[in-house]
Amino acid sequence: MFRKMADGNYIHVLILGAKVNGTSPSRALQHRIDVAAAYAKAHPHVELIATGGQGPDEGMAEARVIERELMAQGIDATRIHVEATSTSTIENFEHSRPFWDGASGVTIVTNDFHVPRARLIARLYFQLESDALYAPTPPLAKGRYLIREVLAYVKLLGRYIFRKEKN
Numbered sequence: 001m002f003r004k005m006a007d008g009n010y011i012h013v014l015i016l017g018a019k020v021n022g023t024s025p026s027r028a029l030q031h032r033i034d035v036a037a038a039y040a041k042a043h044p045h046v047e048l049i050a051t052g053g054q055g056p057d058e059g060m061a062e063a064r065v066i067e068r069e070l071m072a073q074g075i076d077a078t079r080i081h082v083e084a085t086s087t088s089t090i091e092n093f094e095h096s097r098p099f100w101d102g103a104s105g106v107t108i109v110t111n112d113f114h115v116p117r118a119r120l121i122a123r124l125y126f127q128l129e130s131d132a133l134y135a136p137t138p139p140l141a142k143g144r145y146l147i148r149e150v151l152a153y154v155k156l157l158g159r160y161i162f163r164k165e166k167n
């Protein structure tokens with residue numbers, strides 16, 4: 001998939017969750033929040049969907065942290081939908097479907113390394129067009145994230161192939 005930057009074309013903006021430290025966003029999540037808030041200010045017609053559940057080592061659901069931080073940056077709560085039960089990228093889409101269902105596409109907000117896989121999930125699993133906002137990845141974490149992403153691709157494609165064979 002080619003790099004398609006968001007341009008305000010899609011109404012729904014899916015902000016994918018990431019690690020929360022206690023009740024504070026990790027640097028990766030903070031970058032996603034900052035990019036989404038700036039985009040929302042530039043495109044007042046969009047609705048934001050904060051996604052991500054609460055891991056066992058997190059003091060608050062990722063989606064709730066996203067919501068709180070967006071409001072702290074001046075985004076009106078009426079523009080923010082919260083999906084606070086997902087534990088994976090596929091579940092981010094699946095559990096937030098009620099907010100975007102019927103749309104032809106969504107804008108995905110995640111860190112740059114994660115965008116291609118998130119867009120692939122949108123296309124393969126949900127038949128959604130997408131564009132993206134590429135939040136920067138903290139430099140010290142980039143190598144670890146890239147290794148994790150390769151493993152996630154293997155799992156994703158294996159799961160997709162298995163699903164196709166069952167149908």
